[in-house]
Amino acid sequence: MKRVITYGTFDLLHYGHINLLRRAKQLGDYLIVALSTDEFNREMKHKTCYFGYAQRKELVEAIRYVDLVIPEESWEQKKTDIALYHVDTFVIGDDWKGKFDFLKEQCEVVYLPRTKEISSTKIKQDLNH
Numbered sequence: 001m002k003r004v005i006t007y008g009t010f011d012l013l014h015y016g017h018i019n020l021l022r023r024a025k026q027l028g029d030y031l032i033v034a035l036s037t038d039e040f041n042r043e044m045k046h047k048t049c050y051f052g053y054a055q056r057k058e059l060v061e062a063i064r065y066v067d068l069v070i071p072e073e074s075w076e077q078k079k080t081d082i083a084l085y086h087v088d089t090f091v092i093g094d095d096w097k098g099k100f101d102f103l104k105e106q107c108e109v110v111y112l113p114r115t116k117e118i119s120s121t122k123i124k125q126d127l128n129h
Contacts, residue, residue, distance in 0.1 A: 002028035005081060006091045007072050009036045011049040013059050016115035023112050024091040025065035032085055033060050034072040044075065082106045 006024050010017055010033070025031045035057055041047040049056065053071070060069050070081070082090065082103065090103050094111040103109050 001030055002088045003030045003032065003086055004028035004089045004091055005032040005034060005085065005087045007034040007036070007078070008092075009041055009045070009047065009049060010056050010060050011047075011051055013056075018063065018065075019115045020091075020093060020112055021060075021063055021065045027089050027091060027110060030067045031065055032068045032070060032081075032087070033066050034070050034077070034081060035060055036072045040073050078103060079106065 004024050004027050006020070008017070008020075021031065021033070035053065036045065038049060038053045041049055051059070057069050060066055068085075070085075078090070078100070081087065083106065087107050089108045089110055090100060091110045091112055092100060093114045095114055097111045100109055
């Protein structure tokens with residue numbers, strides 16, 4: 001079984017998120033999503049989410065491409081998660097290109113193109129205008 005992992009906040013879930021998760025699942029048999037906790041978003045990413053962790057987890061778990069949702073609580077946990085869950089492929093959006101190449105020691109690293117016309121940031125900006 002080929003295992004894939006991706007990380008994200010997945011706030012204001014939209015079709016760009018679905019595209020990323022669909023393409024990530026196509027790279028393997030089992031997709032793990034590490035979902036940023038509220039504390040991690042606030043303290044490390046300096047983000048405030050519209051939906052809390054429990055709500056975002058419920059939404060992500062409902063997506064048919066997702067097999068398991070785990071909490072993302074620190075930047076450093078990626079190496080541990082890859083070993084713990086026997087991950088073959090790490091997937092992230094290409095806006096992070098090169099930033100996770102150090103994980104290539106443990107697994108394949110894939111940077112997927114973002115869906116250009118949509119993002120949670122754009123949704124928030126549009127709602128404020």
